[in-house]
Amino acid sequence: MLERASGAVAARAASSERASSAEAQPTHLRWAHLQPIGRAALVGLVCLYLGAILIGPLAALGVELAHVGIPAALHALAQPDAISALKMSIELTAISVVVNTVVGTLGALAIVRQRFFGRAVVNALADLPLAISPVMIGLAFVLLLGRDGWLSPLIDRIGLKVVFSFPGLVIATLFVALPYTLREVVYVLEEIGTNEEEAAATLGASAWQIFWRVTLPNIRFGLGYGVLMALARSLGEFGAVLVLGGSISGQTQTATTFIHDAIEERQTAGAYGMAVVLALSSVLLLLGLEWAKRHKKVR
Amino acid sequence: MKPAAYALAPTAGERLLRNAVVVYIWLLVAVPLVALVRVGLADGLQSLTHALSSPVARAALWLTLWTSTLVALLNAVLGTASAWVLVRYKLPGRALVSALIDLPLAIPTLVAGMMIAVLYGPLTLVGHALELWGMPIMFARPGIVLALLFVTLPFVIRAVEPVLMEIDPAEEEAARILGAGPLRTFQTVFLPAIGPAALSAAIRSLGRALGEFGSIVIVAGNIPLRTLTAPVYIFGEIESGTPRAAAAVCVLLLVLALALHGLASFIERRIGARHA
Secondary structure, three states, X not given: OHHHHHHHHHHHHHHHHHOOOOOOOOHXXXXXXXXXXXXXXXXXXXXXXXXXXHHHHHHHHHHHXXXXXXXXXHHHXXXXXXXXXXXXXXXXXXXXXXXXXXXXXXXXXXXXXXXXXXXXXXXHHHHHHHOOOHHHHHHHHHHHHOOOXXXXXXXXXXXXXXXXXXXXXXXXXXXXXXXXXHHHHHHHHHHHOOHHHHHHHHOOOOHHHHHHHXXXXXXXXXXXXXHHHHHHHHXXXXXXXXXXXXXXXXXXXXXXXXXXXXXXXOOXXXXXXXXXXXXXXHHHHHHHHHHHHHHHHOO | OOOOOHHHOOOHHHHHHHHHHHHHHHHHXXXXXXXXHHHHOOOOHHHHHHHHOOHHHHHHHHHHHHHHHHHHHHHHHHHHHHHHHHHHOOOOOHHHHHHHOOHHHHOOHHHHHXXXXXXXXXXXXXXXXXXXXXXXXXXXXXXXXXXXXXXXXXXXXXXXXXXXXXXXXXXHHHHHHOOOOHHXXXXXXXXXXXXXXXXXXXXXXHHHHHHOOHHHHHHHOOXXXXXXXXXXXXXXXXXXXXXXXXXXXXXXXXXXXXXXXXXXXXXXXXXXXXXX
């Protein structure tokens, strides 16, 4: 289409050249010969921008790993601290994915399909973790559940330790990953409407049957996209788990806080090794996201 | 939105599940934020003025504000330009670049910071050259801007792309045939369509940049009064055992973040868009 338009412009430029008088030309034809230059400049600018911000840094990480040496990085990753940090991150991500899949699906169904008091507020609350700094989230939970916190009498009574222990990490991860599944399912549900479900209901299907046979197949790619986003966010969370977990080596250290500590202690091999593990998993996730996105659109 | 149909009126079980989820979301999101505000404003507005009396806190807030605003503006312009090139020019390698645009959403921000640090650190060719030119990136403010640009990269591009694809080519042709130049065509045909999308996405990137922590910790060096941003300042206060002082600064940032979030959501609702 663009080719067609520029072709037309070129043809008109040629014909007006024949028409001799330059003053009679409309402005756009007088500057027509500059257009390819303008386009090249725009493309150049965008290439420079994406190269400097995105592609250059990504490539640099690969080069740096080669520099540090893959055997050294692997050796550093085989240390018990690194393994336990990685295990911790995987555990947290697994919990977060399971909980957020259920909460996202049920929450979205409730928000889109039911009318109840405070619906808009819940919808807005579920979106908030996207807007709030992870450090703030960490601090909010410390002030709520930590020593002298609002709920500390209750927590002491139960004998549960939240801050600087595993439950704190779980809460932080659940918080940051909350919006992704819920929003994606809300979008899909709003788009598909209720016709198919109503048809199933009038044909005598129970709520349970409608969910498994009609609703779930319809939302599966949207939900899949949301789950992958939640997975990426849970695996990569840093600020909130640092504040709430304290990054105690072998106990509350996650993959990201491991990198932070390794950099502070100048353990370059460990830091780059773990960073590349996380970067590779995000590239894999990106492929999954692209796949889900493509299926989400075609319906 | 159409009201839920009679045939799908919720059963008792569905209502129970709904209430459980609603309570979960309230407990997880609203209660801790209320606790934060309660502590942050323990002495009313005086806690705010007290928190802002520290020059380090003031400098950190100011640094966060101006770098984030700069990043949002750069995003609005360069993000729109990138979306334009990706949608309209069939360049080689477009599919790969287009897939990579989402990478900042999927990669841990700490790793993003490391990538910037590796490329622009004093030990690499690029970083060394820039330092010789008198513009050190690492442990300096340009590094903060670069890290923020990385983490907010997808926002504007992803918001503008679908709008650009939806614009009817006939409109552009009509403008050209009526004698409008490329600039005039952009102003009259494209800008009204992509403007609101780019604006709301730029506001989102501003909100995101205000709260960024992971990449900044690596890149900025966190020198008080010079490269210490507000989130890192808050973290430092928590580390040194004065979370209550940090809470007041948090409340300021929280109010700003919520206002930006509300504004962006308002624009998105009006144009029927979604955000990244």
